[in-house]
Amino acid sequence: MTLPPVEKLRGKSGAITFGLIGYLFLVEIVSGILQGYYVPLISDLVKYLHIKDADFNWFEAAQLLLSALVVPILAKLGDMFGHKRILLVATVLTALASWGLVFADNFTLFIIAWALQGFYVVWLPLEVALIFDRGRRTGHGASQTRRAAGFLVVALEVGAIVGALLGGRVFGWFGENVPLTLAVPAIAVTLVFFAILLGVPESTPLPGRSLDLVGFSILTIGLLLITSGLTFLRLDGLGAWWVYILIIIGLLVFVPFGFYELRQKDPAIDLRVLRQPNMWPVQLTAGLVGISLLGAQAPLSAYAGTDPSNGYGLGLDAGDRSTLIGVYLISMIVGALLFPLVSRWTSPRVALIIAAFFVAIGYLLFLPFHLATGEVFMNMVIAGVGSGALVGAMPAAAAAAAPRGQTGIAAALTNTTKTIGGSFASAIFGIVLAMGVVTAAASTASSLGGYMAVWAICGAGALIAAVLLFFVPKLAFADASDTALADEEVVTSPGPLA
Secondary structure, three states, rough: OOHHHHHOOOOOOOOHHHHHHHHHHHHHHHHHHHHHHHHHHHHHHHHHHHHHHHHHHHHHHHHHHHHHHHHHHHHHHHHHOHHHHHHHHHHHHHHHHHHHHHHHHOHHHHHHHHHHHHHHHHHHHHHHHHHHHHHHOOOHHHHHHHHHHHHHHHHHHHHHHHHHHHHHHHHHHHOOHHHHHHHHHHHHHHHHHHHHHHHHOOOOOOOOOOOOOHHHHHHHHHHHHHHHHHHHHHHHOOHHHHHHHHHHHHHHHHHHHHHHHHOOOOOOOOOHHHHHOOOHHHHHHHHHHHHHHHHHHHHHHHHHHOOOOHHHOOOHHHHHHHHHHHHHHHHHHHHHHHHHHHHHHHHHHHHHHHHHHHHHHHHHOOOOOOHHHHHHHHHHHHHHHHHHHHHHHHHHHHHOOOOOOOOHHHHHHHHHHHHHHHEEEEHHHHHHHHHHHHHOOOOOOOHHHHHHHHHHHHHHHHHHHHHHHOOOOOOOOOHHHHHHHHHOOOOOOOOOOO
């Protein structure tokens, strides 16, 4: 009887073992806790810091901005010096920032600590790169990484659910003491450092690498201008003309960046790899799906709480809205677990296309079906299955398409493009819904047209992503052993850098 690849490799050098996945599972549990724990505490944190509700948007904006800037650099350092080593560095920085939140008692200190906590965003790309590096030499690295990434997404979503359930309850258990409440996630991050240190093996970096400081500096300037512009667009509205100048200049920065990178032996981002047919559709898909992954959840929660007397909305209370979010997160878990199975039954490329279509169908169904609670739940489940599949699949696919020595940066770029897509969506959706309030007479609710625009943009973005994935070669992201046996010629990634 032929054993599955993981069973064959257990105990051998380079194996992706259950022990390795178990330790990384703990890391993603903590990552999910960080993403869910603070949500029910927002109103209490606003009072504690003596700020306005709208000011809390600056915390999210600062963290998204920092993550967009540092993730590519940390991922490249992981390719150069070992992904475990940089994972430990990112965890230390996240732990220090988490403890900083405990002691921050004013807006300035809190926003600095909150932004620095965004270093955790690089955890998943580094984990995917580490896993793929372990499995590369076996010939089954791609399929094993997909399975492992699926389990990591399960951990992420379980952690988010646990965090959301714990945040408000811990606040009550500690007598509404904010510093003590914030110490819980800080302790969790501190403990997971030791799980990485003691349980995760190091990857094998490619020797002779160098850090393209000039290239990363240009990249940082471009990303800083674009993400800052999108942030101020959301905060200041369409009338802030100078915001468009920031975004345009940011986009133009990538022109000299491209010319410079193409002349480098070891560039910050290898554009030759990025323009391959098994890479650029994945990166664009990450950005397009980021529109709904990062931008649509707040509008959906707001719609679910809108009084039906407006002619739309579900009128759900906070508990029922939490149930809706919980159902969405569970559907994401289902999607993450199904993706490797569908990839094995069909192909990774087909599974990606199916997942993107699920996201598109889920959001486009909101256009005709949005008045009944059951309809909204159904739409969210469909979109959640597709989103859950893509969260782990995109960095895994990018790692499989990258040459040795570039798996970390390739996986991390999916996160950066996803962040940019989410920032764009957050800015546009905030403006669309704010404009809708004016048209909703005698009500503070946004107009139905605003919500319809949000759903249409999310659905269209995912639909475009699904179409782009058809340009990916048929056997892309497959195991090396599978492609070697294939009859047709496949476009593959280039070899290691000279």
